[in-house]
Amino acid sequence: MHPDAQPVTHALTVDVEDYFQVSALAPQIPRDSWETRECRIERNIDRILDLFERRGAKATFFTLGWIAERYPHVVRRIVAAGHELASHGYGHERVTDLSPKAFREDVTRARGQLEDLAGVAIRGYRAPSFSIGAGNLWALEVLAETGHEYSSSIYPVRHDHYGMPDAPREPHRPLPGGILELPPATLRVAGRNLPAAGGGYFRLLPYALSRRALRRIERVDAIPAVFYFHPWEIDPLQPRIAGITAKSRFRHYVNLHRMEARLERLLQDFRWQRMDQVFAKALAPQAGDAGRPEDRAGVSVA
Ligand SMILES: [Zn+2]
DSSP, X not given: OOTTOOOOEEEEEEEEOOGGXXXXXXXXXXXXXXXXXXXXXXXXXXXXXXXXXXXTOOOEEEEOHHHHHHOHHHHHHHHHTTOEEEEOOSSOOOGGGSOHHHHHHHHHHHHHHHHHHHOSOOOEEOOGGGOOSGGGTHHHHHHHHTTOOEEOOOOOSOOSSOOOXXXXXXXXOSSTTOOEEOOOOEEEETTEEEEOSBTHHHHHSOHHHHHHHHHHIIIIIOSOOEEEEOGGGGOTTSOOOTTOOHHHHHHHHTTHHHHHHHHHHHHXXXXXXXXXXXXXXXXXXXXXXXXXXXXXXXXXXX
């Protein structure tokens, strides 16, 4: 880092869903069984809020409408602690599985519920399993039309379940004049983007690699990293799901018992804030007006 440079403040995010709502386990967990499962979201969110408080970190919580309507006090606790509440949709369906009409209903319902319960404006949305990409950019139009101001849904990597490897790594507007996309962090290595935003990789690989990746993003890219994790990832005692593939079992359960201590170090080693604060400048209406860029062309600022 240049000696005069300010340290970068990164964006900390939590996807608020429970262990039985994870997309990779969906084939083994019928949606209509969700109601009968032991929900562990309350205690896990409380632990996360304590951890953030201890370390002076603020974060954005992308929350499912399904969780919010059953645990409204959890949502209110998040907001009362000074964090940003944002939407993860209602029922954790991948956008790739939804028609434009069904997607509109899902995000409208979730945003309305969250706003009613918490009494704050919901500006952000994250697609389940980062399921917005080259094949369904129409979803960004729907998000803008339903009142969202930013999305954090396009992961510019190659992965078996998601990703748009050629998408920009920094904040951008995929559709001209459209909604702002704030992508999860990646590392540019030998012409390829590697995931550096948390999730399974953060649990699987040694912490030192994640730390090095974030330091490199600070030094080379000088942009804030968007990092994410889930409440179930700090919960080694969660009920085990039977009948899942070896790959899913590994991805879901590896190093759960190490996660909380690892997060503690991450919060200590870097500066963290909510999405709407970290990206306040990019989110602000541009000088002069809120119209489309072509409307502003030719307007001179004296
Ligand atoms: Zn999710």
